[in-house]
Each structure stands twice: as C-alpha cells, then as structure tokens.
C-alpha cells in the first residue's frame with residue numbers, strides 16, 4: 427500500500443482506502459469470534475452486557491483517539507455502535523446456550 431504522500435492519483439488513494447477498510451472488516455470478524463467466546467463466561471444477561479467493562483472501554487478508546495489526533499466523540503459513537511451490535515450477538519449466543527442447558 428502506498429503511503430499518502432506517495433499516492434499520485436485519486437485511484438491510488440482509493441486503493442489504499444479499500445485495503446484499509448478490508449482490514450477493518452477482517453478485524454471486526456476476529457473481534458466477533460472473541461466476543462462469542464466471552465459468552466461462555468457469562469452467567470446472566472447483565473453479565474453479558476458488562477456495563478462496568480463498557481464504561482472503562484469508552485475511556486480507553488477516547489484516549490486512543492486523542493493519541494491518534496482523532497475526534498474522541500466520533501470514536502466513542504463508533505464503538506457504541508460496534509459494542510451494541512456485538513452485545514446483541516453475544517446475548518443471542520448466551521440465550522441459546524441457556525436454553526440448551528435447561
């Protein structure tokens with residue numbers, strides 16, 4: 427992938443953006459596997475949501491955003507969206523297991 431200053435055309439830039447987005451999607455797929463694994467350790471719907479963990483996560487992601495000169499509010503909203511989806515997935519896995527074990 428060309429560095430931004432090496433890009434000589436809009437196509438070079440779009441190729442780089444496509445590759446980065448593909449990597450982000452692959453990372454989200456990996457993340458999904460870890461979240462599914464987390465459901466094995468949960469004992470209740472509240473433990474699936476783990477609000478205390480979410481609160482800590484917001485702070486670290488806001489800090490990471492600032493370190494990268496990104497807008498902390500934007501990153502917080504992005505992760506709120508991501509974690510809401512992942513929690514709903516995890517809740518589904520957890521409930522399925524609960525029903526099987528009943």
Ligand SMILES: C=C(O[C@@H]1C=C(C(=O)O)C=C[C@H]1O)C(=O)O
Pocket residue numbers: 460461464473474475476477479480508509512513516
């Ligand atoms: C993965 C976990 O379960 C849930 C999903 C999270 C996530 O997507 O990062 C974080 C906390 C929980 O809401 C966890 O407890 O760590």
